[in-house]
Amino acid sequence: MKAERRRITTRELAQDLGVSRATIDRALNGRGRISEETRERIARRAQELGYRPNLIARSLAMTTSARIIAIVPKQPASFFQSILEGIRDAAENYADHPFSVEIRHTSKHDLTEQREIIRRLDGTTCNGLILVPAHSRALNSEIDRLAGEGVMVICVNSDAPESRRTTFIGQDFIRAGRLAAELLGKLARGQGRVLSLGGFPDIWAHTQRTLGFVRELEEHYPEIEILHGPFCDDDPQRAYEAVRGAIDSAPPDRPIAGVYISTGAGSWGVARALRENQPRKIHFVGFDVLPENVKYLRSGTIDAVVEQEPYRQGYDAVEQLHRHFIERKTEHAEYVLTGLDVILRNSIPELPEHGTDQQF
Amino acid sequence: MKAERRRITTRELAQDLGVSRATIDRALNGRGRISEETRERIARRAQELGYRPNLIARSLAMTTSARIIAIVPKQPASFFQSILEGIRDAAENYADHPFSVEIRHTSKHDLTEQREIIRRLDGTTCNGLILVPAHSRALNSEIDRLAGEGVMVICVNSDAPESRRTTFIGQDFIRAGRLAAELLGKLARGQGRVLSLGGFPDIWAHTQRTLGFVRELEEHYPEIEILHGPFCDDDPQRAYEAVRGAIDSAPPDRPIAGVYISTGAGSWGVARALRENQPRKIHFVGFDVLPENVKYLRSGTIDAVVEQEPYRQGYDAVEQLHRHFIERKTEHAEYVLTGLDVILRNSIPELPEHGTDQQF
DNA sequence: CTGAAAGCGCTTACAG
DNA sequence: CTGAAAGCGCTTACAG
Numbered sequence: 013m014k015a016e017r018r019r020i021t022t023r024e025l026a027q028d029l030g031v032s033r034a035t036i037d038r039a040l041n042g043r044g045r046i047s048e049e050t051r052e053r054i055a056r057r058a059q060e061l062g063y064r065p066n067l068i069a070r071s072l073a074m075t076t077s078a079r080i081i082a083i084v085p086k087q088p089a090s091f092f093q094s095i096l097e098g099i100r101d102a103a104e105n106y107a108d109h110p111f112s113v114e115i116r117h118t119s120k121h122d123l124t125e126q127r128e129i130i131r132r133l134d135g136t137t138c139n140g141l142i143l144v145p146a147h148s149r150a151l152n153s154e155i156d157r158l159a160g161e162g163v164m165v166i167c168v169n170s171d172a173p174e175s176r177r178t179t180f181i182g183q184d185f186i187r188a189g190r191l192a193a194e195l196l197g198k199l200a201r202g203q204g205r206v207l208s209l210g211g212f213p214d215i216w217a218h219t220q221r222t223l224g225f226v227r228e229l230e231e232h233y234p235e236i237e238i239l240h241g242p243f244c245d246d247d248p249q250r251a252y253e254a255v256r257g258a259i260d261s262a263p264p265d266r267p268i269a270g271v272y273i274s275t276g277a278g279s280w281g282v283a284r285a286l287r288e289n290q291p292r293k294i295h296f297v298g299f300d301v302l303p304e305n306v307k308y309l310r311s312g313t314i315d316a317v318v319e320q321e322p323y324r325q326g327y328d329a330v331e332q333l334h335r336h337f338i339e340r341k342t343e344h345a346e347y348v349l350t351g352l353d354v355i356l357r358n359s360i361p362e363l364p365e366h367g368t369d370q371q372f
Numbered sequence: 373m374k375a376e377r378r379r380i381t382t383r384e385l386a387q388d389l390g391v392s393r394a395t396i397d398r399a400l401n402g403r404g405r406i407s408e409e410t411r412e413r414i415a416r417r418a419q420e421l422g423y424r425p426n427l428i429a430r431s432l433a434m435t436t437s438a439r440i441i442a443i444v445p446k447q448p449a450s451f452f453q454s455i456l457e458g459i460r461d462a463a464e465n466y467a468d469h470p471f472s473v474e475i476r477h478t479s480k481h482d483l484t485e486q487r488e489i490i491r492r493l494d495g496t497t498c499n500g501l502i503l504v505p506a507h508s509r510a511l512n513s514e515i516d517r518l519a520g521e522g523v524m525v526i527c528v529n530s531d532a533p534e535s536r537r538t539t540f541i542g543q544d545f546i547r548a549g550r551l552a553a554e555l556l557g558k559l560a561r562g563q564g565r566v567l568s569l570g571g572f573p574d575i576w577a578h579t580q581r582t583l584g585f586v587r588e589l590e591e592h593y594p595e596i597e598i599l600h601g602p603f604c605d606d607d608p609q610r611a612y613e614a615v616r617g618a619i620d621s622a623p624p625d626r627p628i629a630g631v632y633i634s635t636g637a638g639s640w641g642v643a644r645a646l647r648e649n650q651p652r653k654i655h656f657v658g659f660d661v662l663p664e665n666v667k668y669l670r671s672g673t674i675d676a677v678v679e680q681e682p683y684r685q686g687y688d689a690v691e692q693l694h695r696h697f698i699e700r701k702t703e704h705a706e707y708v709l710t711g712l713d714v715i716l717r718n719s720i721p722e723l724p725e726h727g728t729d730q731q732f
Numbered sequence: 733c734t735g736a737a738a739g740c741g742c743t744t745a746c747a748g
Numbered sequence: 749c750t751g752a753a754a755g756c757g758c759t760t761a762c763a764g
Contacts (some may be wrong), residue, residue, distance in 0.1 A: 075756085393735090397760085432742085734763105738760085743754105743756085744753100
């Protein structure tokens, strides 16, 4: 890049020190028997001469491969497809390296099924695990067992924050909720009643977003009254009913001015209820660029969604594992924050290729 | 990744066909003398057996290196720093490949200086060029000359659309303008007068954004009246004065409800004028996450900026060149669209590390 | 027009 | 505890 001199090789380093290249390898990569004295001498000299291994040569020479397993739900396809593509593209990118990514599917985003797969894994069958945890706590013991066996576990999209997973890759959920509140507050001009709906009570992403949402309104839009609605899991139908109920039972002099829900699939349930409530305009900020949500964004029923870049989450997870196993980086950020994008109608270029999951 | 069988090598392919590996290489990589007949036979068989070269082995073996030159302005640092970091990080990522990226700085984003550097380049000194064109047309003949000599030219951040550059990496400017209009229209609830200010008349990014802005308002917010203001180049002071003038001369019964400007540096000039106009709230959507704009986002004077992911633009430019020279991909998208993000106060995690350029 | 052989910078049995 | 040598899958002079 800069006018840096050609990098030094193990051969030159070996010659300089009067030892063999095999010894260099043992010293620098901690393999097998070597006297502490020579190890240290070699390490120091390598440092002095600025030795850095040629990673592609290493990759070409290595005989054993790091085995990564990624557990990804099949449904809802419109959401997990993007994470999957990110994982696949990154894996293909590293296809020539001693590094393989195998994908295991669960039928849906379900704790029991996910736990079954993880139970059968151990430190001899894989070196790394990519996971979208279906529960914020219930997988901790399995994750911790794997971590104890030397498996590097990465949580993607949602987190198991108290487990021994190495890294979480995804949204800063608190800020995501705050962002939705900020926009909703602006659109409502800081006035009126806003209905706040929950997702799953046991999914970290959902609870944290609502926390951020409420905090932001309280701090910056004190005149907005928050109407706390029920958890709707990730179920559009329940979200639909909750919104209908709130609209119908609101006193005429204090109507609903805005709606919030902390989940992507719930968002289009909310949107359907609001569409039926035309022509009264109720502001609504949801989550995730799902095909159903895009439809309502186009028609104006959804003002905006906050997006989390699922493709990049998948891609970055593989990259992080590559950095660990191939580049042998030892430091790993606990949080890799991706995607906190406000998506409006004009943010969407065209319909995503994959179809929708259901006829809702 | 999947349970794909081990990839076939040149050695096996050669054995299968009863030729040498050198011949395989000549056939597949179009090097030197080879009879059309054997070339075709080898190509067909390679296809049948699904041969794909091991790219890291290739990189390790190659003796000549692709030379990439990137021309990046030093000022304004707060903006170009990010592009530069993207370029540097990507280049470092490929440090072991026969692929070098050299950065040449201009002092500011200036046509004359930029053209001087390009004039001294040719097909023997470099293979690829990364450029943030300082003019939408005036560099065309130099770009075309380089393209004619086999240099792959990539425009980043702004475009020279009628030149023979291979790819433009950056925003869809029309949509960026539309997005700003959509948000401003929503915030103003489709009512009132909106002042639209220009940037440089010769920078593609600026003119196209304003085009998109005007179209969106006309199509979706027909009741908004557009007040067409002057070009302010990229000068905060001129933007400041234009806004002051418009506010002062607006008739009391038809005040300014919103402001738009198509440039990032202009945005903080607008914001300063609006801050002085407190407490009347005038909506404002600008461009780019510059430190000065972040300040006004925090205080609420700027409602939002539309962001273009400069880091990624730099990174992707290097990656595209790598794909061409190392992976030898022959197809290249003419447009790689990055960053069309709406940034609100809560989108910003913390102040960027680098300082500001001037005391404005 | 084609092939045999050396080499890129590492890792890894194998021998001592 | 240490070294000599083969090998990863390509490219590239060199020879024919």
